[in-house]
Amino acid sequence: MGVDLREVDIAILSHGHYHGGGLATFLKINDKAKILLNQNAFGKYFANRKDGEKKYIGLDQSLLPNDRFVFVKDNFIIDDDMELLSNVKGQKYKPSGNKELLKEMKGSLVLDDFMHEQI
Numbered sequence: 001m002g003v004d005l006r007e008v009d010i011a012i013l014s015h016g017h018y019h020g021g022g023l024a025t026f027l028k029i030n031d032k033a034k035i036l037l038n039q040n041a042f043g044k045y046f047a048n049r050k051d052g053e054k055k056y057i058g059l060d061q062s063l064l065p066n067d068r069f070v071f072v073k074d075n076f077i078i079d080d081d082m083e084l085l086s087n088v089k090g091q092k093y094k095p096s097g098n099k100e101l102l103k104e105m106k107g108s109l110v111l112d113d114f115m116h117e118q119i
Helices: 018-029 096-100
Strands: 010-012 034-038 045-048 054-056 069-072 101-105 108-111
Touching: 018 034, 096 101
Parallel strands: 010 034, 034 069
Antiparallel strands: 045 054, 045 101, 101 108
16 A cells, blocks of 8 residues: 555554454554554454354454553544544444354353444
């Protein structure tokens, strides 16, 4: 994309699934950017596999604690042109694959409610 990651001043992670796998590398390359994450992003998330395995798909827990992480609880104004929205609730459109995604809650695995997402 032609972006020098060393010059990025803010990063936003949309949710707490393993798509954030590049986070450790980003933290090594860039020593200044704040990373905005939903307060639930470091929950423990899993996916049902065809063989019955429950595979961990959450963020790398070893990255905690980190003072560059900004945990967002509610809507968060970044600047005059950008705002993060959290706690967005919707029931109309749910991808069929979501039924295979789980989160750990009180020692049990339950359907992922996606309360770790932000837009």
